[in-house]
Amino acid sequence: MTWSAPCARIDHAALRHNLAAVRRFAPASRVWAVVKANGYGHGLEAVAATLAEADGLAVARVEEGVRLRRAGIRRPILVLEGMVFADELAAATRDDLALAIHNWDQARLLARGGELGVPPWWLKVDTGMHRLGFPPAEVDEVLGYLANTAAGSRLVGLLTHLAKADEPEDPASERQCAALGEAAAGRGLPLSIGNSAGLIALPAARSDWVRPGIMLYGASPFATGTGADLGLRPVMTLQTRLIAIQSLPRGAAVGYGGTYVCPEDMRVGIVGIGYGDGYPRHAPTGTPVLLNGERVPLIGRVSMDMIHVDLRGRPQAAVGDLATLWGVGLPVEEIATRAGTIAYELLCRVAQRVQLEHDSPAVGDGAAG
């Protein structure tokens, strides 16, 4: 059965290649592979199983960690936001999910522990991002407080998150790394700093544990350039079909609002993908689409289920032809730039209605990892 609906091909060999690239950038670090947001849109369980060589997996929320355990993943899992509710603490304890503890509410909950005991935890230090974490000045106090509780012996390490790792020339990142070092001085605990941009560009962020996300999926964390420039391979290739062709006269207005007006008699292709699939609605006229491997420009407004492309100079184009929106041959970073966003958003917003097709996935259930 051949479907005309969009499909995201997930290249698991590329995923493994990109993990090897992480190891080359940070050879002395252990790696939390970040698989939050459904593996950046690539499928949580499938990605986690393929990344069996990673030392651990990191997710945003307890619920994501529980899903990984249900899938049989037995490696260390770090929950980057920790818990909010006692139920989540109990689930983390039951499933052996390490929690990032970043505020006093969590510290008090952790101090009380649960019937099951306490899970492993990392202390999150706010060295300048000002999102989650204890100020460095409170680290002594919170660690002292928790040292005298059931949680005391389950502290694993200290982590922080960089606000400007994608701007490596900015001295803020070095300052953040130094601040974590000071907060950790004399404690003999492992540290975790670098995300993708940090571990690529900033030696000081190649800490005991690094936390790459976007680079595993083959995209660059930086504002310019692509993953290929960093030796990465795209993991997701988003594809669909040409579902109709219109022959329109000069002056015909195309799509909602008629924002594109045909400058001459021309053929316009209708491609079966839209913002309801996660294609960005703000992709403007001129955004490239690959049709049978060749670039054609998008024209007019993106609809929920369709886009239009300019077929001038493509007399061979026919209904059923394969269109690639991003991935192999068309970097997702380029589409993101055109649409005024970042590759992260495009990848993790691919809608549930888009089928994920896994190429060369991990054999077995990944549980061995």
Ligand SMILES: *Cc1c(COP(=O)(O)O)cnc(C)c1O
């Ligand atoms: C998402 C996230 C990461 C991964 O960031 P990338 O830029 O995708 O490499 C690392 N650490 C934390 C705390 C995160 O929230």
